[in-house]
Amino acid sequence: MPSREGSPAAGSSRLTTPKAPQHLNSTGCYISYSEGKGRGVFASREIPAHTPVEISPVLLFEKEEYQEHGRHTVLDHYTFVWRDGRMALALGLGSLFNHSRDPNISYILDHDTESIRYTTTRTIHTGEEMCIFYGHKLWFEPAEGEGSNIGVDDPDDGWGGLSRLQDDTTLSQGQDWPLLEGDPEEIIADEQLPFTRIKLIDDEEEDLLEAVRLERVWVVDIPEQRHITTMLKWLKQSGLDTPTLSHLKRIRKLGTTSTLLLTPVSAWPTAPALPEDLHLPEPYVVDVPRSAALTQISLKLKSNFWPTIYAPRKKGELEPWSRGKVRWAWEAAKTVVREVQNAKDAGELPIVAYVPVPYDEETKQATQITQPFISYDTRQSLSHPLRHAALNLVRRIADHRASSNTASEAIPVPTPPVDVPAAPSPVETLKANSGASRQNGSHYLLTGLTLFVSHEPCIMCSMALLHSRVKEIIYLVPMEKTGGCGGVACVPKLEGVNHRYGISRWKPREGGIMVDSLQIDAATDA
Numbered sequence: 001m002p003s004r005e006g007s008p009a010a011g012s013s014r015l016t017t018p019k020a021p022q023h024l025n026s027t028g029c030y031i032s033y034s035e036g037k038g039r040g041v042f043a044s045r046e047i048p049a050h051t052p053v054e055i056s057p058v059l060l061f062e063k064e065e066y067q068e069h070g071r072h073t074v075l076d077h078y079t080f081v082w083r084d085g086r087m088a089l090a091l092g093l094g095s096l097f098n099h100s101r102d103p104n105i106s107y108i109l110d111h112d113t114e115s116i117r118y119t120t121t122r123t124i125h126t127g128e129e130m131c132i133f134y135g136h137k138l139w140f141e142p143a144e145g146e147g148s149n150i151g152v153d154d155p156d157d158g159w160g161g162l163s164r165l166q167d168d169t170t171l172s173q174g175q176d177w178p179l180l181e182g183d184p185e186e187i188i189a190d191e192q193l194p195f196t197r198i199k200l201i202d203d204e205e206e207d208l209l210e211a212v213r214l215e216r217v218w219v220v221d222i223p224e225q226r227h228i229t230t231m232l233k234w235l236k237q238s239g240l241d242t243p244t245l246s247h248l249k250r251i252r253k254l255g256t257t258s259t260l261l262l263t264p265v266s267a268w269p270t271a272p273a274l275p276e277d278l279h280l281p282e283p284y285v286v287d288v289p290r291s292a293a294l295t296q297i298s299l300k301l302k303s304n305f306w307p308t309i310y311a312p313r314k315k316g317e318l319e320p321w322s323r324g325k326v327r328w329a330w331e332a333a334k335t336v337v338r339e340v341q342n343a344k345d346a347g348e349l350p351i352v353a354y355v356p357v358p359y360d361e362e363t364k365q366a367t368q369i370t371q372p373f374i375s376y377d378t379r380q381s382l383s384h385p386l387r388h389a390a391l392n393l394v395r396r397i398a399d400h401r402a403s404s405n406t407a408s409e410a411i412p413v414p415t416p417p418v419d420v421p422a423a424p425s426p427v428e429t430l431k432a433n434s435g436a437s438r439q440n441g442s443h444y445l446l447t448g449l450t451l452f453v454s455h456e457p458c459i460m461c462s463m464a465l466l467h468s469r470v471k472e473i474i475y476l477v478p479m480e481k482t483g484g485c486g487g488v489a490c491v492p493k494l495e496g497v498n499h500r501y502g503i504s505r506w507k508p509r510e511g512g513i514m515v516d517s518l519q520i521d522a523a524t525d526a
């Protein structure tokens with residue numbers, strides 16, 4: 001319903017404008033009238049960007065109760081869809097923020113505390129009105145100058161604004177974000193994902209010999225066939241087995257010789273000790289492909305080095321994401337946004353890196369990550385130019401792995417061979433220095449993990465992440481002038497790098513993640 005010029009509030013039948021009430025708010029807000037919009041929230045002083053100005057508790061109405069009563073009243077101008085189809089009314093100042101298509105306030109629904117947190121997205125000047133973005137489908141005629149320039153065919157974001165209850169039941173099923181509802185196993189089409197995936201390699205590249213990326217691994221010849229099963233069993237328990245080699249077959253047969261793949265040299269720098277009673281020859285090092293073969297030609301090329309798994313996919317196809325996993329990513333992205341604020345409150349740069357517990361059991365097992373890890377950028381507090389959030393996180397996880405010996409207790413640790421050089425190996429030095437009881441391939445830094453970062457990592461961090469063997473990163477804010485994941489460069493795309501990780505960019509506002517509100521100085525390297 002269009003609001004009448006000068007009316008105090010939409011839906012009100014009063015003809016005279018009452019005085020705006022005083023609001024005791026130490027964050028610099030006051031209530032006043034806004035031309036053509038009724039009451040609004042204004043700044044009583046200059047408020048810096050990224051400042052929380054209001055936390056409003058919400059009053060929740062059951063769906064049926066609201067359908068029957070609420071929507072026939074003035075409440076309908078103030079309520080919006082909460083989770084589970086309930087309708088929410090923001091108390092405090094929350095219900096008085098007017099709409100703008102160019103908002104200076106972002107908000108986050110906090111389902112845990114049933115409240116909404118409103119934060120400035122830029123500096124607000126004294127006397128300026130503070131507005132949020134209600135979404136693309138407005139139920140009133142926006143005041144002059146506020147008209148939406150979004151075409152009628154543009155999809156409703158369904159969540160980006162305070163979605164009003166529709167007469168049909170589509171929104172009443174708790175679809176504060178449609179992606180959240182439904183079968184968690186269902187695969188979500190790539191274009192519907194809340195992030196854009198950056199493609200790193202063309203499948204054609206697979207068919208070139210020089211494009212086969214290799215890594216060094218320990219292998220051992222097994223002269224007697226009857227020892228193969230014993231060795232396969234031993235390998236499983238030895239701690240040498242790593243998920244990073246799952247694209248390769250375990251055994252290579254050349255003529256009468258069978259050779260067993262043991263572990264990457266990067267994870268195990270010295271030759272691993274083998275069961276003595278089998279009298280096997282010494283392990284040695286060979287080069288093997290780093291990834292499965294996507295095409296038949298590539299299979300032939302790669303299998304020249306070592307028998308490789310053939311994993312064809314449709315051209316350009318990326319790993320499928322289920323709805324449940326999207327929800328997991330959304331929770332992680334929300335954590336990042338929350339922690340950015342906490343970092344800022346703690347006086348740090350508002351840049352955060354976060355590794356959640358992996359979504360699926362298999363990865364949890366393989367990575368042994370059963371707790372989330374979060375790091376802030378601590379360049380300011382530590383006066384140290386290298387303390388970027390991503391670097392801090394890699395370091396935290398490495399420290400955790402080095403100090404954790406829980407997994408090692410159950411598995412016998414292979415001892416170094418007797419002919420190790422007199423000088424201590426890097427692994428032994430690490431053990432001695434850190435007091436760690438062991439180090440093995442499955443503990444290799446960020447292998448198999450997804451890293452969420454508030455800002456696209458700089459070139460230095462992008463390179464460090466490459467060394468960390470992280471599986472993929474998802475960032476919220478692109479850094480066009482400093483980013484190493486598509487901004488000024490794309491490090492994992494570079495020729496000659498020995499690992500590639502996936503890169504995804506969260507779409508602005510998707511799932512209520514107000515990416516704009518996280519903007520930092522474009523020249524800052526994150």
Ligand SMILES: C[S@@+](CC[C@H](N)C(=O)[O-])C[C@H]1O[C@@H](n2cnc3c(N)ncnc32)[C@H](O)[C@@H]1O
Nearest residue numbers: 003008009010037038039077096098099142143
């Ligand atoms: C949540 S209330 C905001 C507070 C309201 N102005 C008041 O005085 O109570 C939403 C209502 O404010 C009005 N409104 C908000 N933004 C507007 C805009 N950009 N242009 C015109 N009216 C607006 C509409 O009538 C809408 O139904």
